[in-house]
Amino acid sequence: MADSHVLRLTNVSAVCAAIPALVAVGFCGAVLGAAVFGYTPTFWQGGPLTLAEAAALRDQGEVARLIEAGADPNAEYALRPDVLAVSRATPLEAAVLARRAEIVELLMHEGAAVDERTWHHLHCVAAEIGEDDVIDAIDAYRPATAATVSCPQ
Amino acid sequence: MTIAVPPRFCVAICAALIAGSLGYGLLQVPLLVHDSLDKIVDAGRSPGLWASFTSEIGTTDFRPLWVAEIKLLFDLSRGHVHLAYEAFHIALLLAAFGLFVALLRIETGVDLAASLFALSVFVGSNTFTGLVKEATPVNVYLPIVVFVLLAMHLSRSRHAWWVDAAAVLTLIAACLTLESGVLVWVALVAGRIAGRRGVSDRALVCVTVLTVVYLVVRLTMLPLDTQNASGYLTERLEPGQIRERFGAGLVRFRIYTVLASISSVLFSEPRDGTFVVWRAWEAGDIPPRMWISIASSVTTTVLIGIAAWRLSRSTVDAVPHRDDMRAAFLVFGAVLAASGVASFAYAKDVIMSSAGACYALVAFWAVRDQLIRVRRVGTAVAMAAVLVAASSLWAVRVIGVHHVLRTQAFAFHNDWGALRDHLPGDPAARRLVTALRADALSRPVVNPWFVPRWADRVFDIDYF
Numbered sequence: 001m002a003d004s005h006v007l008r009l010t011n012v013s014a015v016c017a018a019i020p021a022l023v024a025v026g027f028c029g030a031v032l033g034a035a036v037f038g039y040t041p042t043f044w045q046g047g048p049l050t051l052a053e054a055a056a057l058r059d060q061g062e063v064a065r066l067i068e069a070g071a072d073p074n075a076e077y078a079l080r081p082d083v084l085a086v087s088r089a090t091p092l093e094a095a096v097l098a099r100r101a102e103i104v105e106l107l108m109h110e111g112a113a114v115d116e117r118t119w120h121h122l123h124c125v126a127a128e129i130g131e132d133d134v135i136d137a138i139d140a141y142r143p144a145t146a147a148t149v150s151c152p153q
Numbered sequence: 154m155t156i157a158v159p160p161r162f163c164v165a166i167c168a169a170l171i172a173g174s175l176g177y178g179l180l181q182v183p184l185l186v187h188d189s190l191d192k193i194v195d196a197g198r199s200p201g202l203w204a205s206f207t208s209e210i211g212t213t214d215f216r217p218l219w220v221a222e223i224k225l226l227f228d229l230s231r232g233h234v235h236l237a238y239e240a241f242h243i244a245l246l247l248a249a250f251g252l253f254v255a256l257l258r259i260e261t262g263v264d265l266a267a268s269l270f271a272l273s274v275f276v277g278s279n280t281f282t283g284l285v286k287e288a289t290p291v292n293v294y295l296p297i298v299v300f301v302l303l304a305m306h307l308s309r310s311r312h313a314w315w316v317d318a319a320a321v322l323t324l325i326a327a328c329l330t331l332e333s334g335v336l337v338w339v340a341l342v343a344g345r346i347a348g349r350r351g352v353s354d355r356a357l358v359c360v361t362v363l364t365v366v367y368l369v370v371r372l373t374m375l376p377l378d379t380q381n382a383s384g385y386l387t388e389r390l391e392p393g394q395i396r397e398r399f400g401a402g403l404v405r406f407r408i409y410t411v412l413a414s415i416s417s418v419l420f421s422e423p424r425d426g427t428f429v430v431w432r433a434w435e436a437g438d439i440p441p442r443m444w445i446s447i448a449s450s451v452t453t454t455v456l457i458g459i460a461a462w463r464l465s466r467s468t469v470d471a472v473p474h475r476d477d478m479r480a481a482f483l484v485f486g487a488v489l490a491a492s493g494v495a496s497f498a499y500a501k502d503v504i505m506s507s508a509g510a511c512y513a514l515v516a517f518w519a520v521r522d523q524l525i526r527v528r529r530v531g532t533a534v535a536m537a538a539v540l541v542a543a544s545s546l547w548a549v550r551v552i553g554v555h556h557v558l559r560t561q562a563f564a565f566h567n568d569w570g571a572l573r574d575h576l577p578g579d580p581a582a583r584r585l586v587t588a589l590r591a592d593a594l595s596r597p598v599v600n601p602w603f604v605p606r607w608a609d610r611v612f613d614i615d616y617f
Contacts, residue, residue: 009533013524014266016541021269024277024548025167028174031555035177043555044181046599057602061183061566064573065594083602102571109574 052077052094073112101137124151160265172250176243178558183593186568189289194582196227218329238290245295252302263524271517277550283503300327301507304337308344310351317356324360328367338364343487347480383499384426407497414496419454421446426500440610449546460519478518485511553612562598569593
């Protein structure tokens with residue numbers, strides 16, 4: 001009688017130690033199971049990004065991949081509402097608006113081009129945001145023909 | 154409590170599921186660029202395995218077997234470089250899990266529960282994360298964990314000539330992989346002191362002589378460049394800052410680093426020498442992941458402390474399997490102290506990964522000890538509450554390892570994206586890196602924007 005009482009108490013405590021660990025094992029099993037049956041586990045699912053979204057979201061790898069797969073670095077792309085405050089932007093505009101100097105550099109290296117008008121626009125957007133390294137990154141690609149900068153207040 | 158399905162089989166299945174899911178995660182992570190790409194390029198340039206092995210002689214790192222492994226896998230890959238390195242990483246992971254489970258004494262349902270708890274401590278520990286989050290391109294610390302667990306296994310096995318031979322070979326392989334390989338010797342000697350006779354005294358003398366020779370050669374004849382960046386209280390100091398602040402001797406810094414490394418195993422703080430929770434407190438925001446890490450570790454360490462105290466006061470027959478328990482505690486103490494000393498130059502949680510594995514093994518004995526001592530309802534309720542809380546926190550940390558892998562995948566993918574302008578000049582190397590880059594970029598990774606914001610606050614992250 002006393003032994004079975006002790007046994008029950010031991011069992012309850014043992015189950016308490018085991019159940020949370022089994023939940024973690026269950027999570028791992030679900031990830032592995034999905035992978036084994038050819039699905040991407042939800043935990044590892046992201047979503048497709050446009051080039052402008054990738055630029056805004058600091059996704060250098062995706063920026064490089066999309067451009068090398070044929071995406072136009074100078075075109076305008078749609079952005080999801082909660083990525084930036086604008087619904088459409090070029091990748092360079094998105095990078096400037098998201099204050100990503102390194103993405104500006106990458107886009108320029110991957111073939112983005114700025115003419116006098118585009119550079120002036122990007123410079124003024126960067127100046128309005130007030131991020132020095134982004135302004136420097138844009139200014140590094142100032143066309144030789146660009147006139148004196150005057151941004152609207 | 155006895156159950157129909159063999160408990161060891163249940164634990165093995167659970168371990169396989171965890172290891173398998175981590176293996177899947179590893180396959181999603183592109184190869185590391187920093188510290189790894191140069192080694193892959195060198196492997197491509199090297200004329201052969203022996204040339205790679207001998208190229209390490211006289212260098213500051215002196216990891217000839219590790220470099221030879223990189224070369225061997227490169228040659229075997231036949232262009233599938235990512236797959237070859239990740240497959241080897243997964244094989245090492247499976248070996249570590251297999252040896253870990255083999256070291257647990259699992260006979261009853263109580264053992265099963267304690268094993269599952271220990272398994273989550275093993276994977277959830279901050280010292281484990283470094284074993285999966287990066288590979289340069291072969292993770293250099295994971296083989297050491299495998300070798301130390303193997304040494305513990307040999308130590309407790311039935312004596313045979315091949316056990317002695319395996320012990321000697323394990324030590325040689327470990328020392329030629331990384332300086333921490335000396336922990337194999339520590340585990341063998343501690344096992345012998347605890348009364349385990351799997352490895353004969355003659356073989357122990359042999360491994361001791363080899364260890365002394367290795368240490369003499371390593372410390373006196375090969376160049377040492379041991380100063381890396383390291384944490385100190387709430388700061389992370391670069392090598393120059395460390396020398397400037399602590400002077401030439403660095404004694405105060407060394408003592409701090411050793412103690413901080415030991416503390417990181419027992420309490421999950423500091424991290425790589427930096428008290429991140431203190432830093433977060435100063436910034437006015439301590440995210441839940443820090444509470445989760447500290448609370449789980451402190452609770453487990455207290456359970457281990459209680460078990461060690463009881464063990465020291467118990468008589469031979471008072472505790473079932475007392476000898477095994479005593480041996481596990483002794484080896485843990487020795488490996489923890491030795492790993493701490495091995496971290497004297499700089500604190501890095503992953504250097505303590507062998508101690509972390511031993512910590513999980515003693516956590517098994519501690520939880521088992523608590524469970525078999527339950528006699529009263531009040532004690533049972535209290536113990537159940539403590540165990541369910543601790544186990545839940547460790548479970549969150551286990552899932553957090555997957556989060557770290559997902560974050561790393563994004564970071565490495567980005568590094569490959571930015572690599573375009575830093576391709577090597579040599580045409581063969583350029584072709585190789587271009588192919589590796591194309592392969593890395595083609596791997597879909599999860600942008601953190603798609604990850605719920607709470608995940609970074611709840612799951613552990615890479616702090617540095």
